[in-house]
Amino acid sequence: MLIHFPADFGKNGSRKERQVEWKALEAWAKSGKAKAIGISHYCRRQLDDILQVASVPVAVNQVQYHVGMGTAGRLATDDKSYMKQKGVLYQSFSPLCGPCDPPDNKELLTGSLVTTIGKHYNKTGPQVALRWLVQQGIPVIPKSHVAAHQKENSEIFDFELNEQDMALLTAATRPAVGGGPSASDSGDCGIEELVV
Numbered sequence: 001m002l003i004h005f006p007a008d009f010g011k012n013g014s015r016k017e018r019q020v021e022w023k024a025l026e027a028w029a030k031s032g033k034a035k036a037i038g039i040s041h042y043c044r045r046q047l048d049d050i051l052q053v054a055s056v057p058v059a060v061n062q063v064q065y066h067v068g069m070g071t072a073g074r075l076a077t078d079d080k081s082y083m084k085q086k087g088v089l090y091q092s093f094s095p096l097c098g099p100c101d102p103p104d105n106k107e108l109l110t111g112s113l114v115t116t117i118g119k120h121y122n123k124t125g126p127q128v129a130l131r132w133l134v135q136q137g138i139p140v141i142p143k144s145h146v147a148a149h150q151k152e153n154s155e156i157f158d159f160e161l162n163e164q165d166m167a168l169l170t171a172a173t174r175p176a177v178g179g180g181p182s183a184s185d186s187g188d189c190g191i192e193e194l195v196v
């Protein structure tokens, strides 16, 4: 069970609200209703607020992260490595950019970068996009209503992208959609705040 979004009421606020939220989720988990609890869309500062009071491990932080965002600043670097350092699994939602606006929503399905790379491995664009994530140790939760797509998405553990292809995918800037660890780029997660 995850908290879908961090409480965020502005640049200087919301630490207490986030802590209250987390303690409520902990109490619920301790009553036996969840095996593991986690968060979604949290940046590192918001995670820190929770870690100050947590007595149950933060199992996962689910964030939008996919090919195209590999160089997207804090999302791609600081937050990802910080979660790892703190033992919080960094998980990619919308790994195929499904909810992105057209034409971005097709980029990781039929776009030229992923399909061209895929040809070297006899794999499809979605398989390449998903493999780029899992090869970094990032679990993915692609969604599909089509049985053949579900099967295709699961067949990503029998090949390995070479270093050059990994680098090309990391350098990609399309689709450049960032759901964030947080939409709280209102300031609550601003870089200047991270040194506080």
Ligand SMILES: NC(=O)c1ccc[n+]([C@@H]2O[C@H](COP(=O)([O-])OP(=O)(O)OC[C@H]3O[C@@H](n4cnc5c(N)ncnc54)[C@H](OP(=O)(O)O)[C@@H]3O)[C@@H](O)[C@H]2O)c1
Residues within 6 Å of the ligand: 004, 040, 041, 062, 063, 092, 093, 094, 095, 096, 097, 098, 099, 109, 126, 141, 142, 143, 144, 145, 146, 148, 149, 150, 152, 153
């Ligand atoms: N924490 C959050 O705030 C948050 C936000 C958004 C999503 N999520 C989670 O992330 C999961 C997946 O994200 P998502 O559904 O937003 O996006 P996604 O998995 O990136 O993309 C889904 C889209 O990709 C298509 N697709 C999937 N596999 C394909 C394949 N092999 N070939 C061609 N098309 C393929 C699907 O169409 P077909 O059905 O036609 O295959 C669907 O249109 C969801 O289950 C949701 O729980 C979490």
